[in-house]
Amino acid sequence: xxxxxxxxxxxxxxxxxxxxxxxxxxxxxxxxxxxxxxxxxxxxxxxxxxxxxxxxxxxxxxxxxxxxxxxxxxxxxxxxxxxxxxxxxxxxxxxxxxxxxxxxxxxxxxxxxxxxxxxxxxxxx
Amino acid sequence: xxxxxxxxxxxxxxxxxxxxxxxxxxxxxxxxxxxxxxxxxxxxxxxxxxxxxxxxxxxxxxxxxxxxxxxxxxxxxxxxxxxxxxxxxxxxxxxxxxxxxxxxxxxxxxxxxxxx
Numbered sequence: 001x002x003x004x005x006x007x008x009x010x011x012x013x014x015x016x017x018x019x020x021x022x023x024x025x026x027x028x029x030x031x032x033x034x035x036x037x038x039x040x041x042x043x044x045x046x047x048x049x050x051x052x053x054x055x056x057x058x059x060x061x062x063x064x065x066x067x068x069x070x071x072x073x074x075x076x077x078x079x080x081x082x083x084x085x086x087x088x089x090x091x092x093x094x095x096x097x098x099x100x101x102x103x104x105x106x107x108x109x110x111x112x113x114x115x116x117x118x119x120x121x122x123x124x125x
Numbered sequence: 126x127x128x129x130x131x132x133x134x135x136x137x138x139x140x141x142x143x144x145x146x147x148x149x150x151x152x153x154x155x156x157x158x159x160x161x162x163x164x165x166x167x168x169x170x171x172x173x174x175x176x177x178x179x180x181x182x183x184x185x186x187x188x189x190x191x192x193x194x195x196x197x198x199x200x201x202x203x204x205x206x207x208x209x210x211x212x213x214x215x216x217x218x219x220x221x222x223x224x225x226x227x228x229x230x231x232x233x234x235x236x237x238x239x240x241x
Binding site for chain 2: 034045052055085
């Protein structure tokens with residue numbers, strides 16, 4: 001049984017609709033979390049539990065402006081991945097699968113994750 | 126004549142489910158940690174350390190870590206499958222991903238129980 005497969009798609013020429021934009025950001029944020037987020041989180045967990053000195057040193061490292069920028073980027077990646085993930089779970093449960101609601105929930109995902117990143121980022125800074 | 130339809134090994138369905146179950150585990154743990162942090166008004170060394178003396182919290186953290194790593198495997202494998210066409214390179218990246226993730230399991234066990 002030969003099933004029809006998707007044809008060649010040129011990524012550079014595709015104009016993504018809003019839900020597609022949320023989807024590719026979900027993928028990008030996931031890759032960022034894998035490459036930077038997981039090792040950094042493990043390192044931070046290790047140092048934060050090692051000793052009061054190590055905890056203080058870790059706090060000092062994360063108070064550097066560059067480190068804060070990295071941290072805020074990761075916070076956004078986590079929040080976007082989280083919010084978009086919740087949206088995908090709801091779509092799997094057949095919630096909000098009409099075009100209008102799907103577009104609305106895409107906007108909600110983008111806005112909520114950015115707003116929370118701003119709030120947390122402001123507190124971090 | 127026997128008509129055979131190739132239906133596969135269903136590992137795609139297994140991965141689909143695993144990706145969603147691990148997502149729920151991670152979401153619940155994330156909200157739990159945020160709730161604890163908000164309830165205790167921030168995190169200092171003593172409070173953080175005390176939290177990890179509870180075996181239940183260590184096990185919850187281990188479950189979260191395993192969920193993250195399993196979830197990351199499925200996600201990264203999908204990315205390699207979609208964008209890396211040369212088989213040798215893709216296989217290399219997939220193997221490296223698995224090795225790194227297994228190493229992380231060891232690391233997280235060491236962090237959680239290494240010092241006792």
